[in-house]
Amino acid sequence: MSSLTVTALTKAFGATPVLTGVDLHVPAGGLVALLGPSGCGKTTLLRLVAGFDDPDSGTVVLGDRVVAGAGRGVPARKRGIGFVPQEGGLFPHLSVAGNITFGLPRQQRRDSGRVRELLDLVGLDAALSDRSPHQLSGGQQQRVALARALAPEPSLVLLDEPFSSLDAALREETRQAVSAALTAAGATGLLVTHDQAEALSMADQVAVLRGGRLVQLSDPRTLYQRPADLDVAAFVGESVVLAADVRDGRAESVLGSLVVTGAAVPGPARILLRPEQLRLVPPVGAVPRGRVRSVDFYGHDSRVRLDLPGGCSVTARLEGADLPSVGQDVGIEVSGAAVAFPAAGDAAGGAGPAVVVGPAGAGPTRRRAVEPIS
């Protein structure tokens, strides 16, 4: 395994710029999720790293080897990068075993022990090795594709939306199997996805890409709690945005005086809360009031939309069965701190350098480094 460092990478198709100066670092053994809406250039970035396309400028460095840029262009087949495409991309004319051993030297392709080892790594039964790809379920195909990518012991594995074609139940199960296999293989991974839950739950670090530019690279918790701007905030989860006046580390808003984290500039601002920070209390005393407009019941939790006196409305996410009824007046309490953003101007603008928030040099936090398979 080795680290991946992408510096000032740009790429345009014709006159359309797709990537404009992307910097990205994936530490050895880490898993970084590349998150962004469709069309933001994340698949292009992946293809540049894999070597399927050449960048217009910028460099791609694997470990200490420059593989693209600075006048060098190492072809894809010499990069030692595993690739798991969206729909698995298993060779339809080869069996599962034939697919898995495709990238191995000729004399190792007959080794059924190796096939069994790799199938085991991705949590599949060795009995599948003689099947054809079309006899496998979508999740099994993805796992075989991962086994195929891991077989030549690549220094880096790229996963291009590997779970998007699976249905919800299968997706969760396959996600866990892939996570476990990557950890067990000790591979460095770069996962492209447009699904924020997938990015937050799987990766050590999440890189948010927007309009061909990296807007934030941080660990999932920081990304969710302290997004770089309101657009990122909305992209990684539901948000409650209120107008406020920031003074002395507190924000005066329609929901009362709230603690603001970070260095907030005094003056008018927009503050961000998450729906789970709102709690409903009896409407007594000086608590801010709201009226229940609608209640969506999901079972594990519920979403309540509240109309506030100022004419705006907010969403609260509540656990438990004790739900208000529509039209009821309730009191609203806020737990935790708000994040403040400048009120005017768009913080979401494409200008300015990428904002990196979070503990410096945050390495793999939730994944254990394990000996690579040999």
Place this chain on the structure above:
Amino acid sequence: MALAVCVAALALLPLGYIAGYTVEVGWSGVRELVLRPRVAELLWNTGRLVLGTVAVCAVLGVGAAWLVERSTVPGRRAWHVLLVAPLAVPAFVNSFAWISLLPGLDTYAGALLVVSLSYFPFVYLPAVAAFRGLDPALEETARGLGLSGWAVFVRVQLPQLRVALLGGSLLVALHVLAEFGALQMLRYPTFTTAIYDQYRATFNGPAATMLAGVLVLLCLFLLVGELRLRGARGYAGSGRGAVRPVRPTALRRLTVPALAALAVLVAAALLVPLGGMAYWLLAGASSSLDAAELAATTASTLALAAAAALVTTAMALPTGWLAVRARSRVATLLERATYVGSAVPGIVVALALVTLSIRATPWLYQTVPVLVAAYAILFLPRAVVPVRAAVEQSPPLYDDVAASLGSSGADRLRRVTLPLLAPGMGAGAALVFLAVVTELTATLLLAPTGTTTLATAFWSASSAFEYGAAAPYAVVMVLLSVPATVLLSRDTRRGLTP
């Protein structure tokens, strides 16, 4: 790219020849040769035969398809095979059987009968596929809106059959325009037979070429017309989910008439030619069956067909590849060029190649390469369609994945690309092979002196009224055509041309 351009150029050669010749003759020459009563007569004959055949085939094809796919008529699977089977009998063999049994068939009605019986499966096959693909939910919705069974057919099913019906009718019309053997045998004069007679009489006279020009114009007119009528094809909705099986319409008291109708159709289209062949085979067995010659002719036919299959499939590869991998206007044009080239009747292709080879390359005149080139022009789409489908099934993704696994270009070709394309190329080669086995017109004009194929041997024997001697060749041709027919009846979604 350069290869695909060469292939397209070859495919368009006959058209270019006709156009060039027309310019050479000049306007006055064209007027003199084209605007005469004889041409009007041929136009009337050809036109009413095309229209009549298309109408009859549409009724027979859609009716039979509805019975087989959507009604409770007994033995639906067996009927399906029997209704596709007439394709295994070349039209000129069918015609031979009918005229040898009923010599009075040399009329418009006779030609209409024989040609319709030979070509109605071209409508039947796409109609079956369309009925199968119809979403039953639409019919149920229509019923729910209070429409009767007949109204559902007319207002819901028929509009959805439009694309299939148009495609099938176009095929029938093009085949009728190109049909030579069957009509010559019935002594029904159309453009093809007139061109042939003209060519035999005056050897590449301008008259033959101008007749060919009119014929080609008719073909192009049909192609353009079909494209226009088809319009924005494709209907919204109908996801890829498994379509529920349809509950067929109960025929009840109409079962017996339906069975009788199918039986008459199959008897006329299949039993008559097979019976005729059997009769003449038995009648002629004592006198004129020359086994050695039959074997030699079969061998030379198979050799020619194999060569043509190889060449045509190889030519289809760059076109099919380009059309999928480098989608562009040019690529589409190159692909379409191969279709247009093959819509030109065999007699025109043959005439063009005869004249061009005499003028430009006399040493190639009446040699195997020219004959194979004619086959390639005529049958390219049969190879392009499956090859293209195969390329579509091996997206560039596989190349990328193989590269990321350390595989070099040559290694990828050997281990990924060729294995993926092999089935499509095989299917294309098989279709071309079987088409060549029964090709008559171009072979008659272009085959090297002394080379006979099954079709030409059959032709010369039956033209001399030696029906007993002709029958064995017909039997071998029909037997060789069976595999292609089986292929077609299985894969009903894929027509003969796109």
